[in-house]
Amino acid sequence: MPDIESFVEARGGxxxxxxxxxxxxxxxxxxxxxxxLAKSLGAYDRLANDHKFEAYLRTxxxxxxxxxxxxRSWRSETPSEYVPEVRGSEATVELRxxxxxxxxxxxxxxxxxxxxxxxxxxxxxxxxxxxxxSEGTVKKYAHRGCATLRGSAHLQEV
Amino acid sequence: xxxxxRDVAEALKKVAPQMVVPRGLVAGARKRRSRSRAVAGSVxxxxxxxxxxxxxxxxxxxxxxxxxxxxxxxxxxxxQADERDGSAAGGANPALVAQGTETAAAASEALGWAAIQGAxxxxxxxxPSSLALSLAMAAEGAEGASEASIDEALGLVGxxxxxxxxxxxxxxxxxxxxxDRIDLVDPPVTPALHLANRLVTIDREAEAPFVERLAxxxxxxxxxxxxxxxxxxxxxxxxxxxxxxxxxxxxxxxPELKVVTQDALLFSAAWATPFERDDLALDFDGVGKVDALQxxxxxxxxxxxxxxxxxxxxxxxLAADVILPKPGVAPTALTEAELAEAxxxxxxxxxxxxxxxxxxxxxxxxxxxxKALPQIDLNDLGGIFDxxxxxxxxxxxxxxxxxxxxxxxxxxxMGVYESAVLAERSFVADRGYVFRVVDTSTSWPLFLASVVxxxxxx
Numbered sequence: 268m269p270d271i272e273s274f275v276e277a278r279g280g281x282x283x284x285x286x287x288x289x290x291x292x293x294x295x296x297x298x299x300x301x302x303x304l305a306k307s308l309g310a311y312d313r314l315a316n317d318h319k320f321e322a323y324l325r326t327x328x329x330x331x332x333x334x335x336x337x338x339r340s341w342r343s344e345t346p347s348e349y350v351p352e353v354r355g356s357e358a359t360v361e362l363r364x365x366x367x368x369x370x371x372x373x374x375x376x377x378x379x380x381x382x383x384x385x386x387x388x389x390x391x392x393x394x395x396x397x398x399x400x401s402e403g404t405v406k407k408y409a410h411r412g413c414a415t416l417r418g419s420a421h422l423q424e425v
Numbered sequence: 426x427x428x429x430x431r432d433v434a435e436a437l438k439k440v441a442p443q444m445v446v447p448r449g450l451v452a453g454a455r456k457r458r459s460r461s462r463a464v465a466g467s468v469x470x471x472x473x474x475x476x477x478x479x480x481x482x483x484x485x486x487x488x489x490x491x492x493x494x495x496x497x498x499x500x501x502x503x504x505q506a507d508e509r510d511g512s513a514a515g516g517a518n519p520a521l522v523a524q525g526t527e528t529a530a531a532a533s534e535a536l537g538w539a540a541i542q543g544a545x546x547x548x549x550x551x552x553p554s555s556l557a558l559s560l561a562m563a564a565e566g567a568e569g570a571s572e573a574s575i576d577e578a579l580g581l582v583g584x585x586x587x588x589x590x591x592x593x594x595x596x597x598x599x600x601x602x603x604x605d606r607i608d609l610v611d612p613p614v615t616p617a618l619h620l621a622n623r624l625v626t627i628d629r630e631a632e633a634p635f636v637e638r639l640a641x642x643x644x645x646x647x648x649x650x651x652x653x654x655x656x657x658x659x660x661x662x663x664x665x666x667x668x669x670x671x672x673x674x675x676x677x678x679x680p681e682l683k684v685v686t687q688d689a690l691l692f693s694a695a696w697a698t699p700f701e702r703d704d705l706a707l708d709f710d711g712v713g714k715v716d717a718l719q720x721x722x723x724x725x726x727x728x729x730x731x732x733x734x735x736x737x738x739x740x741x742x743l744a745a746d747v748i749l750p751k752p753g754v755a756p757t758a759l760t761e762a763e764l765a766e767a768x769x770x771x772x773x774x775x776x777x778x779x780x781x782x783x784x785x786x787x788x789x790x791x792x793x794x795x796k797a798l799p800q801i802d803l804n805d806l807g808g809i810f811d812x813x814x815x816x817x818x819x820x821x822x823x824x825x826x827x828x829x830x831x832x833x834x835x836x837x838x839m840g841v842y843e844s845a846v847l848a849e850r851s852f853v854a855d856r857g858y859v860f861r862v863v864d865t866s867t868s869w870p871l872f873l874a875s876v877v878x879x880x881x882x883x
Contacts, residue, residue, distance in 0.1 A: 275450060362436065385433055
């Protein structure tokens, strides 16, 4: 099994992307992933399997996000305040602002469901297990989240 | 992926930027891990008692919270389980158990603070821990929209919710003392605490799964009584479990009342360092002279944009936070996020010798929680019995702060009603009348009476 640095180098980008969708800010995303890593480091050797560790780290990251929902610094998020590699067209930038505004209106559990389900493409059962909710609730939240996002103007053009 | 959601998935993927892992992320995580070990989980606190001193004492907030400065029992159990079991992201994952209690503690404080803010002007005192446990009990019998609403308020769902609140409750058992052995006049050097709860059924039974879940998660005993006896039964328990600080139950016994849940907390602890004086006259903003405590005591000190705060220890785990808003800011204008921020800052602040002056307190409050927390939907408690809903929800609290220490008591009671059938017409036989027992299929009367004086024999 490779070391944790190689693991983070290989898989960290996707996790950061999910963290960005959760927090709407690159600095907060790094903070969230690093916090989850700090909590999970002890499990790396024990699990002895990158795939298992990734599931563990992902669960920890999402639950940290949900349980920290009262932290002030994460509440004062400003969508797209700092977005790395903004290479998209003007239309993408507008879409991003629009989607982030819509995401911001979702309760944290719903936002977590949307991210895990549609950005990370995780199956319903895995989302339910990671977030500690039933599969029915995952489907309900996904349905509501989709309805909210579809209500935003630019999404209708996608 | 369901095809019909492809538009949403595509939009989200399009806006979420591809990100490069910054150098030093893992090294930073290692540093944070060693730092967090040094403070040994002290961020996981539960507000067992919080008081906002509003109208009469407009510029001070005090929050007393048992702080998990050492490892809480659930965290210890979690680490032991961690050693035994290397399972990954499952529901019983130890790291997640600790996160569950952290979430539950934060949700309790938010709930308590919302109740204080919703209760109106004047001094308000609430026990967030007792409030949250009362709601966690109701959650076991809630269905539909009510269940979702309670889950939202408690921050967790299903067994994760039950487990987290159960763990928090059990984490305090090390302090458990019977109420008659808790000294309320001379607070003990070792903090003493008593937790109790109960399910009272009145002239009917509660559903077995509800009773079973309450027993499994919260060790709740069941007592059956009648409508005639209910008031005395409720009062006696409240009085006993609050050490006499709260004399009677807040529940009004009415015909539709069928089930009552009761939760009590009694707390008494001396300051780790007592105050030297308790007779200082303090000129309190907008009030005038009030009696105050004063002393140079070891305390943690922190400040934020709109507040300064100190943490006064009872022992190495339980402490009182006094959060003082900046001049011109009312205590209830502070947000729950600021209270959490103060807690986190105090947890890592160094201990200093602080010359502290604050009022002597003797607060008492009776809060109608249905009015203070209207956002919580308690209309469908169908798991307790068919058609059940919360008709009353009260918390009575007492908080006394002196130079010696702190004494507090709280009782939270929820009265569960049977849906009443709305009367379309009323009929009162208050004068002479005819009484008949009849077979309605044949109209053959079995008895017939003329009643002019019901008190006479004949």
